[in-house]
Amino acid sequence: MEAFLQILFSGLTLGAMYALSAVGLTLLWGVVGMLNMSQGVMLAIGGYASYSAITYLGLPWPLGLPAAIIGGFITGLVFYHVMVRWMYRAPAFEVNIIIATVGAAIVLESLMIRVFTGYPLDQPFSLPGGFRIGGIQLPFQTLINLSVAGIMTLGLGWLLRSTRLGRAIRATAQRRDAAQLLGVPVARVYLQVMIMAGIIAAISGVMLTASVANLSPYAGTNPMLKAFFICAIAGLGNIPAAVGASLILAFIEGSIQYSVSARFGFPTMLGLAIVVLIWRPYGLFGQRTVERS
Amino acid sequence: MNGAGFIRMTPIRRDIAIGLFFLAIAIAIPFIDSSRSTMTQVILLFIWASIVTQWNLVFGVAGIFSLAQMAVFTMGGYTAAMLSLYMGWSLWLTSFLGAFMAVLVSGIIGAATIRLRGAYVALLTIGFAVVMQVLILTDSDCFFYRGVTCYNFTGGSSGLSQFGDFGFRDWLGYKQSLVGKYYLALFLLVLGTIFALVIMRGPFGYAFRALRDNANCASSQGINRVKYQILVFALSGFFTGLSGAFYAGHYKTIGPTMLDLSVLLLLLSMMVVGGLGRAWGPLLGCIILMFIDDQLKVYAEWRTVGTGAITILFIIVFRQGVAGLIEQLWERLLALRGARTAGASATNDKATG
Numbered sequence: 293m294e295a296f297l298q299i300l301f302s303g304l305t306l307g308a309m310y311a312l313s314a315v316g317l318t319l320l321w322g323v324v325g326m327l328n329m330s331q332g333v334m335l336a337i338g339g340y341a342s343y344s345a346i347t348y349l350g351l352p353w354p355l356g357l358p359a360a361i362i363g364g365f366i367t368g369l370v371f372y373h374v375m376v377r378w379m380y381r382a383p384a385f386e387v388n389i390i391i392a393t394v395g396a397a398i399v400l401e402s403l404m405i406r407v408f409t410g411y412p413l414d415q416p417f418s419l420p421g422g423f424r425i426g427g428i429q430l431p432f433q434t435l436i437n438l439s440v441a442g443i444m445t446l447g448l449g450w451l452l453r454s455t456r457l458g459r460a461i462r463a464t465a466q467r468r469d470a471a472q473l474l475g476v477p478v479a480r481v482y483l484q485v486m487i488m489a490g491i492i493a494a495i496s497g498v499m500l501t502a503s504v505a506n507l508s509p510y511a512g513t514n515p516m517l518k519a520f521f522i523c524a525i526a527g528l529g530n531i532p533a534a535v536g537a538s539l540i541l542a543f544i545e546g547s548i549q550y551s552v553s554a555r556f557g558f559p560t561m562l563g564l565a566i567v568v569l570i571w572r573p574y575g576l577f578g579q580r581t582v583e584r585s
Numbered sequence: 586m587n588g589a590g591f592i593r594m595t596p597i598r599r600d601i602a603i604g605l606f607f608l609a610i611a612i613a614i615p616f617i618d619s620s621r622s623t624m625t626q627v628i629l630l631f632i633w634a635s636i637v638t639q640w641n642l643v644f645g646v647a648g649i650f651s652l653a654q655m656a657v658f659t660m661g662g663y664t665a666a667m668l669s670l671y672m673g674w675s676l677w678l679t680s681f682l683g684a685f686m687a688v689l690v691s692g693i694i695g696a697a698t699i700r701l702r703g704a705y706v707a708l709l710t711i712g713f714a715v716v717m718q719v720l721i722l723t724d725s726d727c728f729f730y731r732g733v734t735c736y737n738f739t740g741g742s743s744g745l746s747q748f749g750d751f752g753f754r755d756w757l758g759y760k761q762s763l764v765g766k767y768y769l770a771l772f773l774l775v776l777g778t779i780f781a782l783v784i785m786r787g788p789f790g791y792a793f794r795a796l797r798d799n800a801n802c803a804s805s806q807g808i809n810r811v812k813y814q815i816l817v818f819a820l821s822g823f824f825t826g827l828s829g830a831f832y833a834g835h836y837k838t839i840g841p842t843m844l845d846l847s848v849l850l851l852l853l854s855m856m857v858v859g860g861l862g863r864a865w866g867p868l869l870g871c872i873i874l875m876f877i878d879d880q881l882k883v884y885a886e887w888r889t890v891g892t893g894a895i896t897i898l899f900i901i902v903f904r905q906g907v908a909g910l911i912e913q914l915w916e917r918l919l920a921l922r923g924a925r926t927a928g929a930s931a932t933n934d935k936a937t938g
Contacts, residue, residue, distance in 0.1 A: 321704070325704075327704040327707065327708065374897070375897065375901065378901045378902075379900075379901060382904070386703040386704050387650045387703060387704070387707070388900050388901075388904070390650070390704060390707050391853060391857060391896060391900050392896070392897050392900045392901065394846070394849075394850055394853065394893075394896070395850065395854070395892075395893040395894070395896035395897040395900070396893065396897060397846075397893075398846070398847060398850050398889050398890075398892065398893040399889070399890050399893035399894055399897075401889075402886065402887075402889045402890045402893070403890065405886075406886060517711075517712070517715055520708050520712070521708070521712060524705060524708055554723070555719070555720065555723040555724075558715070558716060558719055559716045559719070559720060562712045562713070562715075562716050565709070565712065566697055566709060569700070569701060569705060569709065570697065570700060573700045573701055573702075573705065
């Protein structure tokens with residue numbers, strides 16, 4: 293029973309972390325067709341924005357989150373104007389944007405090391421403590437992270453389904469040229485999606501660094517890599533499926549780590565992803581899409 | 586030979602001319618400056634160029650966005666190092682075994698990604714590299730003891746060492762051993778480049794490009810995608826693995842840092858700056874980036890920032906790379922001369938694009 297609770301709680305903690313990273317990623321990948329290799333540093337930027345606001349500016353800790361949102365907004369804006377804007381119309385966008393975001397990730401990571409040093413810091417925006425159930429602790433932060441992931445999923449779902457902006461985004465995702473012909477301001481949609489992704493990543497980054505990972509320029513790298521596979525397994529653009537897959541895979545990873553060895557958690561996950569992708573190349577809940585030519 | 590004659594040459598003759606030009610410079614360098622710093626720097630350039638040339642086959646020519654090239658390289662290096670360490674075999678022999686291991690692994694990666702396209706390939710291949718790095722880094726079980734010190738099977742985070750080298754020091758003495766390694770690295774690069782050029786300009790190259798440009802059309806013409814995808818991965822694995830083994834023998838150590846994202850980015854930017862899929866792009870890109878990196882040495886902390894920024898600049902503004910820019914200049918030159926007879930060969934040259 294104790295072992296089960298242990299796996300359950302650590303699975304929930306990890307799952308919440310993956311879900312947080314996966315939401316922004318699957319939005320960008322599914323809608324804009326952009327595999328964002330900078331997701332990791334975007335998460336770290338959110339964490340550092342909150343940290344700086346509280347530690348350097350001396351703001352009360354609840355203001356860490358708005359600070360992160362501003363940071364994420366600026367990141368999204370910069371990413372659009374420096375990279376996406378010039379690239380999305382050109383051929384081979386899917387591959388080029390991966391190269392560009394790898395470059396951006398390295399640049400931003402080096403800059404963060406310059407400014408904050410690579411030393412791990414504590415995220416001041418966090419809620420310590422937790423419930424004790426059967427002798428095992430379930431941290432409050434885990435529950436907060438799960439709720440935030442849930443709220444973001446529901447919020448995005450509503451936004452995509454029921455608002456004018458959401459319709460424009462879905463139209464652009466389905467067929468960009470047709471959407472443009474029908475008067476959808478495609479460039480603005482890309483900008484808005486980029487900013488949304490930046491803000492989501494920043495909020496996730498704060499939650500993430502408050503929970504499992506310490507705040508460092510690399511804090512987001514590992515969650516990002518796992519989130520990639522979660523999104524691929526779940527199928528692109530399907531946000532609820534991504535959150536569900538995060539929890540399931542975190543439990544699998546937790547059980548492997550508990551029963552076999554901590555070493556094989558990620559390799560198992562990758563193995564699963566390979567099997568799923570070979571069996572269903574468009575993910576478990578994804579739909580085969582027609583390639584844009 | 587006058588300018589117009591050079592322009593009008595067939596691609597193969599032009600490749601030979603360009604290749605001989607680079608080769609002459611490379612052979613001459615140790616006679617001009619055989620200082621330790623120059624030698625090590627140029628040897629590193631040769632190693633990177635060897636990898637990027639082979640990667641260009643998969644990524645540039647066949648258009649499959651694999652990020653597993655450093656994993657294949659590391660696999661070659663580790664196989665050679667481990668066989669030499671545990672079996673006591675000469676590194677010359679184990680280097681070839683490492684290369685065959687790299688071919689095998691690369692082929693398997695190619696087979697695993699057959700049903701995937703674009704970003705999914707990138708994802709799976711980068712995952713492969715990350716898992717390899719994680720497994721090496723977390724390896725902490727004792728495999729053997731040297732005295733009281735415990736050593737892991739893969740060497741763990743500190744990597745492998747003390748597996749011997751190519752023995753240049755015994756043949757040539759300490760002072761000249763570096764020059765010996767220099768020419769070995771050059772020899773590897775020349776062989777690898779010829780290998781890549783033969784594939785690019787030969788029937789395989791046409792098949793790879795046809796599949797890249799329109800997979801459905803190529804398949805309907807009877808080109809077997811499965812076969813050619815596994816083939817291009819396996820072929821590019823050989824010299825990549827051999828370079829890995831050379832790296833291990835040259836530095837007398839190999840470790841998991843070779844799988845870092847920053848190393849991958851450096852090689853990626855070499856390819857992008859040089860020109861994706863162009864015959865001489867990888868070499869040009871390596872020379873340019875090594876030069877820039879050398880210039881930025883004083884500002885060590887800005888090196889990675891510089892590499893990243895250059896990559897972004899090229900992928901957005903000059904997607905054809907330096908080789909592509911030169912090719913455009915060429916055509917401009919051709920148009921200026923108004924050589925009607927040159928028109929036909931110019932369209933042939935474009936096949937590389």
